[in-house]
Each structure stands twice: as C-alpha cells, then as structure tokens.
Amino acid sequence: MTVTAVSTFQAPKGTYDLLPPDSATFLAVREAIAAPVRRAGYGYVETPGFEHVELFSRGVGESTDIVTKEMYAFTTKGGTDLALRPEGTASVLRAALQANLHRAGNLPVKLWYSGSYYRYENPQAGRYRHFSQVGAEAIGAEDPALDAELIILAADAYRSLGLTGFRLLLNSLGDKECRPAYRAALQEFLRGLDLDDDTRKRIEINPLRVLDDKRESVQRQLTGAPLIVDHLCEACKEYHERVRELLTAAGVAYEDDPRLVRGLDYYTRTTFEFVHDALGSQSAVGGGGRYDGLSEMIGGPSLPSVGWALGVDRTVLALKAEGVELPLPAATDVYAVPLGDQARRTLFALVTELRRAGVAADFAFGGKGIKNAMKSADRSGARFAVVAGDRDLAEGVVQLKDLVSGEQGPVALSEVADTVKERLV
Ligand code: HAM
Numbered sequence: 001m002t003v004t005a006v007s008t009f010q011a012p013k014g015t016y017d018l019l020p021p022d023s024a025t026f027l028a029v030r031e032a033i034a035a036p037v038r039r040a041g042y043g044y045v046e047t048p049g050f051e052h053v054e055l056f057s058r059g060v061g062e063s064t065d066i067v068t069k070e071m072y073a074f075t076t077k078g079g080t081d082l083a084l085r086p087e088g089t090a091s092v093l094r095a096a097l098q099a100n101l102h103r104a105g106n107l108p109v110k111l112w113y114s115g116s117y118y119r120y121e122n123p124q125a126g127r128y129r130h131f132s133q134v135g136a137e138a139i140g141a142e143d144p145a146l147d148a149e150l151i152i153l154a155a156d157a158y159r160s161l162g163l164t165g166f167r168l169l170l171n172s173l174g175d176k177e178c179r180p181a182y183r184a185a186l187q188e189f190l191r192g193l194d195l196d197d198d199t200r201k202r203i204e205i206n207p208l209r210v211l212d213d214k215r216e217s218v219q220r221q222l223t224g225a226p227l228i229v230d231h232l233c234e235a236c237k238e239y240h241e242r243v244r245e246l247l248t249a250a251g252v253a254y255e256d257d258p259r260l261v262r263g264l265d266y267y268t269r270t271t272f273e274f275v276h277d278a279l280g281s282q283s284a285v286g287g288g289g290r291y292d293g294l295s296e297m298i299g300g301p302s303l304p305s306v307g308w309a310l311g312v313d314r315t316v317l318a319l320k321a322e323g324v325e326l327p328l329p330a331a332t333d334v335y336a337v338p339l340g341d342q343a344r345r346t347l348f349a350l351v352t353e354l355r356r357a358g359v360a361a362d363f364a365f366g367g368k369g370i371k372n373a374m375k376s377a378d379r380s381g382a383r384f385a386v387v388a389g390d391r392d393l394a395e396g397v398v399q400l401k402d403l404v405s406g407e408q409g410p411v412a413l414s415e416v417a418d419t420v421k422e423r424l425v
Contacts, residue, residue, distance in 0.1 A: 014121070014129030020331075022316075026132070028326045029315050030114050033134040033157040040153055042112040042136050047091040049116065053083040059090030059298050061265025063205040070119040084118035087264065088135045088309055089291065090298065096139050097300040108141035108305070114312075126282030126314050135288075137307035139295075144239055147270040147290060147306050148246035154274060154286055154308055155252045161315070162324040166285060168253065169273045171260035172240040173208070174232050175292065176268070182231035183207055193221045208261045214281075227258040236269055243270055266291040270306065276314070278321035285318055286310030334361040334420055335377035335403075339370060339389035346393055347386065350416060357417045359424070378403060384420055 011017055018026055053073045060066050072084035085091055092111055096102060101109045114134045121127050136153065138146050151168065158166050174182060190203045190210055195218065202210055211222060232240065247254055254272075262271050271289035279285070288308025295303035319326065334354055336347040347363065354361040362380055364373035370387075377385040388398040397410040400419065411419050 012129070014123035016128070024328050024331070025316055025319065025326055026312060028328055029161065029312050029319070030132075030134055032161050032326075033154075033310050033312070033315070034112060034114060035160070036153040036156045037110075037112045037136045040110070040149060042110040042138075045092055045095060045111040045113050046115070047085075047088070047095045047113070050082045050084050051091055051094065053081040055090050055094055055298060056083055056086060059093075059266060059294055060087060061206070063202070063209075064263060064265055066119060066263060070121055072118050072120060086119045087117055088113055088115070088133060089137060089264075089266070089307055090294070092135070092137050092307075093139060093294055093300070093303075093305065094298060097295065097298070097303075102140045102301070102303055108138040108146060110136070110138050112136040124282065126279055126317055128313060132312035133309040134312060135307060135309035137305060139305040140303045142292065142304035144242035144270075145246060147243045148250065150288065150306055150308055151243075151247060151254075151272055152250045152252055154288075154310060157310065158274065158285070158315070161319060161326065163276070163315075163318055163322060165278055165322055166274050166276045166318065167255060168247075169257040169260050169275060170244070170247075170254040171257050171271050172228065172232060172236055172269050173261070173267050173271050173289070174228055174236050174269065178231055178233035178236055179228075179268075182226065182228050185226045185231065186211075189225050195221075206265065209263075211259050212261045212263070222259075229256075229258045239269055262287060262289060266294040266297065268292040272308070274310070276318040276321070279314060279317055282314065284311070285314045330360065330381045330383065332360050332362045332380040332382040333424055334359055334384045334386055335380045335382040336361065336363045337370065337373040337377060337385055337387045338364065339387065342390055343388045343393060346413070347388055347398070350386065350398070350413065354417055354420065357421070359417065359420055383424065386416060 056071060057067050066086045071086055073081065075081050092113060096109050096111065112135065116130055117133055118130055120129055123129060136150060138150060155168060173179065186207045187203055190207055199210060199213065199218065211225065213219065260271055260273060267289040269290040269292065273287040274285050275283040276285045277283060286308055290306040292304035294305065295301060336351050338344040338347040351361045351363045362382065364376055368376065374385065383403060385401040385403055386398045387401060392398055396413055398413055398416060399408055400411045400416065401408040
C-alpha cells in the first residue's frame with residue numbers, strides 16, 4: 001500500500017462556504033426578501049433538492065443552456081434519472097399539482113421558497129455552481145395585478161435592504177397567439193446574418209435566445225432585428241399595459257427592454273429582471289415572469305401563473321458594492337467570565353437562566369484566565385460582561401460591566417436577568 005500525504009480538502013470549484021460573521025448577512029437577506037411575500041399571503045413550500053430529470057427538460061426547456069449544459073444529472077443505483085434542481089419554479093408547480101392545491105378552490109395558490117440551486121456553469125464573480133435563491137410563485141390566475149404584485153414585492157424587498165442601485169427591466173414575450181408569428185419573423189431575419197454553426201442551430205430551435213447573445217459581433221448584427229413589442233396581439237398588449245400602469249401607480253420605476261429574453265423557455269407575456277450595475281457581467285440580481293403554459297408542459301391542467309426568484313448571493317454582493325451594512329442583532333448580549341470553580345458553576349447556571357429568559361448569552365469556556373476571557377468578551381460583541389469570583393458570590397452579587405461605556409458595578413445574582421433586559425432596550 002502506498003501512503004499518500006493527506007492534504008486538506010477544499011470546497012468544490014464554483015462553491016463557497018458561508019461562515020460567521022458574513023453568514024449573518026445571508027440570513028438577513030433571505031429574511032428581508034421573505035418578509036414582504038409573507039405579508040402578501042404567500043405560504044412556505046419546500047421541495048426536494050433533486051427531481052426527475054424530465055421535469056426540468058420538459059419544464060425549463062430541452063434547448064436551454066440550463067438543461068443542455070448546466071444540469072447535474074445522474075442515474076441512481078436503482079436506475080432512476082434524477083437531477084439536482086437548477087431552479088425552483090418547475091419543482092414548486094410539480095409539488096402544487098401533486099398535492100392538488102389548485103383544486104382546493106382558492107386560486108391563485110401563493111407559495112414562497114428559499115434554498116440551494118445547482119448549475120454547472122463557468123464560475124466567476126457572482127456566478128456559482130451552488131447558489132441560493134428566495135422565490136415566490138402565484139399559481140392559477142391570470143391577472144395583471146398579480147404580475148404587478150410580485151414585481152412590487154421584489155422591489156420592496158430590495159428597498160427594505162437599503163439597496164438603491166438596482167433597475168427593473170420589463171418586457172412581454174407574447175402568448176401562443178402572437179409568439180409563433182414573431183418567432184417566424186425573427187427566424188427569417190436571423191437566417192440572413194453572418195453567424196457561426198451553433199448559433200445557426202439555435203435559430204431553428206430557440207431563436208429568441210439569439211437576442212440574448214452577449215458577443216459584440218452578434219449584437220452588432222441585431223440592430224434591426226424584429227422586436228416582440230411590434231408583434232404583440234391585442235390581448236397581450238392590453239395585459240402588458242395594465243401591468244405597467246399598476247407599477248407606475250405603486251411608484252415602482254421600470255425600463256422597457258424589448259430585448260429581454262430569459263434563459264428559461266417557459267415564459268409567456270410578462271418577463272422582468274432586476275439588474276444591479278455595480279456587479280459587472282453577472283448583473284441580474286433577480287428575475288421572473290409569467291408562465292401560462294408550464295403546467296400543461298409538465299402534465300397538469302391549464303394554470304396560468306407568475307413568479308420570480310431573487311439571487312441571495314448576488315444580493316449580498318450588491319449590498320457590499322453599495323457599502324450597505326445591515327443592522328444585524330448582536331450574536332451575544334452578555335458574556336460570563338467566572339473567576340474560580342464555584343463561580344464557574346454559578347455563572348454557567350446564570351447563562352442558562354439568561355438564555356431561557358430570552359437574553360443571548362455566552363460563557364468563557366475552556367478555563368481561560370481573566371485577561372483572555374475579557375478579550376473574548378470584547379470579541380463576542382456582547383454589550384455586557386458578567387464577572388464573578390468567590391468574594392462576589394459570598395455577597396450574592398456579580399459584577400456587571402458595560403463593555404461600551406466601561407461602567408461596572410455589583411448586581412444581585414437574582415436580578416441579573418431583569419437588569420440586563422432593562423438596560424438592553
Ligand atoms: P433565473 O433568472 O435563472 O430564474 O435565476 C434567478 C436569479 O438567481 C438570478 O437573477 C440570479 O440572481 C440568481 N442566479 C442564477 N444563476 C446563478 C448562479 N449560477 N450563481 C449565482 N446566482 C445565480 C429562475 O431561476 C426562475 N425560476 C425564476 C422564476 C420564478 N420565474 C418564474 N418564477
């Protein structure tokens with residue numbers, strides 16, 4: 001047997017660990033995105049991290065990058081073809097259909113979720129193979145107010161975080177009435193351009209995606225491309241106008257972007273993306289739209305729906321770029337420093353009592369000397385240190401030190417919890 005040196009493991013390429021103190025910002029961002037949707041009647045849904053691969057190939061689209069290049073697909077020992085979820089919409093709709101939520105009579109079914117998603121992408125700043133989204137879906141209703149509601153909730157979430165540098169791009173992709181004629185007109189235009197073989201193939205399978213090609217050489221040729229806005233049917237035009245009016249009435253600014261096509265095939269009518277200009281090429285912090293045909297594509301009844309997903313990782317990057325510090329609650333309010341064995345027992349019991357009373361408390365574990373223990377108290381971010389030795393305890397008191405002002409004085413052991421609670425507010 002050859003002995004190889006054991007090197008420490010690294011997280012896989014395209015992934016990173018969330019560690020304190022930064023992880024607190026992630027939790028706060030998830031919470032801030034979830035708060036507005038909860039207030040709007042969305043219920044929490046959690047689905048498995050993997051699904052039958054066909055759910056995504058049919059739902060997200062056979063020709064999309066997500067399905068053809070980026071899916072973590074595998075066959076189980078039992079021979080089932082599964083994939084780590086690359087997005088949440090298909091799974092959430094699958095779950096709602098499976099549980100017959102749409103038959104309970106209360107449409108739309110409003111659901112929100114938060115979790116990890118996986119795409120085998122080329123990693124770069126803001127683009128990871130494992131990332132985190134918070135999403136919201138409203139299933140089973142066609143109403144411009146519902147599209148507007150979701151967009152307003154997302155804009156409010158960003159605003160509540162203190163972000164100001166984001167923009168909302170808005171478009172309509174038409175429906176099954178007007179999209180086919182537009183698609184044909186676009187194909188005809190694209191076939192006349194000087195494009196490579198892969199892009200030519202894309203023209204035949206999914207011509208709208210060509211509009212999204214980031215290469216300058218392609219973009220230059222797209223100047224005169226037909227735009228969907230000029231091909232919308234009356235019903236789609238009217239619907240889009242209503243969404244725009246409602247956004248304006250709610251004070252949510254948007255930019256019409258007739259070139260906005262999203263990377264997933266299920267969209268119809270309203271599509272939108274939130275972009276942040278400080279993030280470079282991976283500027284989309286969130287996106288979504290209406291997907292009126294998805295339910296039928298995955299074997300369900302007709303259920304027009306709309307939703308979005310906001311990227312948590314990129315929202316955190318946007319906060320950093322804007323220099324926004326979230327007001328995070330202190331991890332520890334009180335740090336207990338015992339001097340001697342008797343004090344260890346008494347203060348350990350006090351820490352338990354404080355926690356049960358709702359005060360965040362920590363303890364100088366590991367038998368540190370006073371100097372080290374006081375350093376730990378400072379580093380913990382606690383507002384107070386509780387210090388006690390045998391002499392204090394004989395008198396039934398501890399020393400309560402305010403680590404901000406430096407003030408210190410005795411407090412009866414039985415009154416520490418109440419005193420601290422009073423002084424923390
Ligand atoms: P999406 O645009 O693919 O839409 O993803 C939404 C957001 O997730 C993006 O705007 C971005 O912030 C974040 N994101 C996507 N891929 C990555 C990545 N590789 N690394 C970091 N962040 C990423 C959807 O997923 C749709 N399911 C949204 C939706 C919901 N449409 C209707 N309902």
